[in-house]
Amino acid sequence: MITAIVLIKTAADRLTEAAQEIADLDGVDEVYSCAGDVDLIALLRVSRHDELADIVPARINKVDGVLDTDTHIAFRSYSRKDTEATFSLGLDEG
Numbered sequence: 001m002i003t004a005i006v007l008i009k010t011a012a013d014r015l016t017e018a019a020q021e022i023a024d025l026d027g028v029d030e031v032y033s034c035a036g037d038v039d040l041i042a043l044l045r046v047s048r049h050d051e052l053a054d055i056v057p058a059r060i061n062k063v064d065g066v067l068d069t070d071t072h073i074a075f076r077s078y079s080r081k082d083t084e085a086t087f088s089l090g091l092d093e094g
Contacts, residue, residue: 001045003074004052006060008040014065015039021063027055038070049073 010018015033019040023031030043044055056071 001047002049002052003077004044004046004056005072005074006042006044006056007038007070007072008042008060008066009068010039011065011067012039018063018065022060022066025055025059027051028060 008018008022019031019033022028022040022042027044027046028042029045032041033039034041042060044052046052046055052071052073056069060066061069
């Protein structure tokens with residue numbers, strides 16, 4: 001599974017509509033509105049890289065109100081849960 005993070009700038013008057021349209025696209029797992037340099041962050045999960053070429057330039061960039069996108073492909077995932085499992089010795093505290 002390939003995960004991509006897409007940072008999206010939108011027109012202020014289309015933010016909510018654009019977010020919902022993007023969230024409804026196949027391959028888009030989640031969309032977050034946020035503060036900062038971008039308006040939306042979309043998490044994409046696809047099985048092949050060429051699917052990203054279909055989703056980002058062909059569909060997300062064509063959503064009314066989308067002004068700019070910046071796509072980042074994830075190489076590896078880290079989380080607290082993964083870290084704790086890696087260092088766990090399986091001993092009960094007591």
